Amino acid sequence: MQPRNDWTREEIQHLYEQPFLDLLFQAQQVHRAHFQPNQIQVSTLLSIKTGKCPEDCKYCSQSAHYDSQLEAERRITVEKVVQEAQIAKASGSSRFCMGAAWRNPHERDMPYVLEMVKEVKALGLETCMTLGMLNASQAERLKDAGLDYYNHNLDTSREYYSHIISTRSFDDRLNTLDHVRQAGLKVCSGGIVGLGENQQDRIGLLHELSTLPIHPESVPINMLVPIAGTPLAELERLDVTEWIRTIAVARILMPNSYIRLSAGRESLSDSDQALAFMAGANSLFSGEKLLTTPNAGAGQDQRLFKKLGLQVEKARPSISQLGIDAMA
Numbered sequence: 001m002q003p004r005n006d007w008t009r010e011e012i013q014h015l016y017e018q019p020f021l022d023l024l025f026q027a028q029q030v031h032r033a034h035f036q037p038n039q040i041q042v043s044t045l046l047s048i049k050t051g052k053c054p055e056d057c058k059y060c061s062q063s064a065h066y067d068s069q070l071e072a073e074r075r076i077t078v079e080k081v082v083q084e085a086q087i088a089k090a091s092g093s094s095r096f097c098m099g100a101a102w103r104n105p106h107e108r109d110m111p112y113v114l115e116m117v118k119e120v121k122a123l124g125l126e127t128c129m130t131l132g133m134l135n136a137s138q139a140e141r142l143k144d145a146g147l148d149y150y151n152h153n154l155d156t157s158r159e160y161y162s163h164i165i166s167t168r169s170f171d172d173r174l175n176t177l178d179h180v181r182q183a184g185l186k187v188c189s190g191g192i193v194g195l196g197e198n199q200q201d202r203i204g205l206l207h208e209l210s211t212l213p214i215h216p217e218s219v220p221i222n223m224l225v226p227i228a229g230t231p232l233a234e235l236e237r238l239d240v241t242e243w244i245r246t247i248a249v250a251r252i253l254m255p256n257s258y259i260r261l262s263a264g265r266e267s268l269s270d271s272d273q274a275l276a277f278m279a280g281a282n283s284l285f286s287g288e289k290l291l292t293t294p295n296a297g298a299g300q301d302q303r304l305f306k307k308l309g310l311q312v313e314k315a316r317p318s319i320s321q322l323g324i325d326a327m328a
């Protein structure tokens with residue numbers, strides 16, 4: 001059955017507000033109908049250019065607008081990226097995500113990122129990048145270089161967006177997602193909870209994601225990690241059940257998408273993470289750091305997977321690695 005993309009806000013609100021255990025049960029049923037229930041996809045995220053970002057995302061340590069004490073780093077070399085990708089592969093990751101703190105890549109950056117995609121792809125890993133806004137030609141060139149996924153989060157609801165970011169608009173985000181889709185790339189797009197938004201905003205975010213013409217293949221649901229020096233540093237922590245509700249509703253609305261636990265996971269207990277998996281999360285970032293925020297390390301994850309009996313999904317070979325001409 002084709003996943004629906006005509007969800008109404010009322011339907012989503014109804015799903016979101018049902019008793020917690022009913023919601024979890026429903027989400028787990030949807031999950032089992034679409035995925036191997038005990039399998040988890042693991043990605044690794046590497047920052048290829050850190051800090052001094054001209055954007056003003058209020059949650060981000062990398063924004064040049066705030067004094068988060070983050071040490072900015074220039075672009076790292078392609079050789080270093082390839083080394084990190086090899087380590088990620090050896091520790092079980094099937095996808096390698098490369099992120100740069102840019103508003104958008106400049107033309108002078110394109111040869112650098114294109115070479116990186118080719119080299120990481122040649123290791124047999126799926127590739128993902130998050131570089132900010134893209135124009136149509138940049139998206140096409142990334143696709144031609146072998147990029148599999150492009151990450152571009154909607155962050156929050158359309159209504160709340162301007163409270164969090166003023167240097168770009170919600171429609172700018174949607175335009176980039178459109179270029180990414182038109183180029184034939186897979187989409188990774190989700191948001192962050194705990195930004196001071198209300199429940200209607202979480203429902204609004206889920207509504208935007210689940211009514212895109214094609215659902216994102218990957219939907220990261222982050223929990224704010226408050227960073228000293230940023231405007232959201234002192235925000236009261238959102239109750240973890242609201243995060244798990246958001247994950248569960250995402251699973252029901254987008255049954256074929258991988259729902260990913262991202263930032264904020266390192267502050268969760270094993271049992272909270274198990275609840276998130278029960279709610280339908282089936283993907284996560286592994287590694288000591290998520291760009292600049294702390295994350296559960298690979299060893300900690302292996303221990304948790306063993307405890308819960310979760311199997312790590314293997315990278316699927318691409319068409320070119322199977323020796324068949326690309327059809328897309």
Ligand code: SF4
Pocket residue numbers: 053054055056057060061062063064100101102103132
């Ligand atoms: S979230 Fe991305 S775009 Fe926003 S300030 Fe941080 S690095 Fe820049």
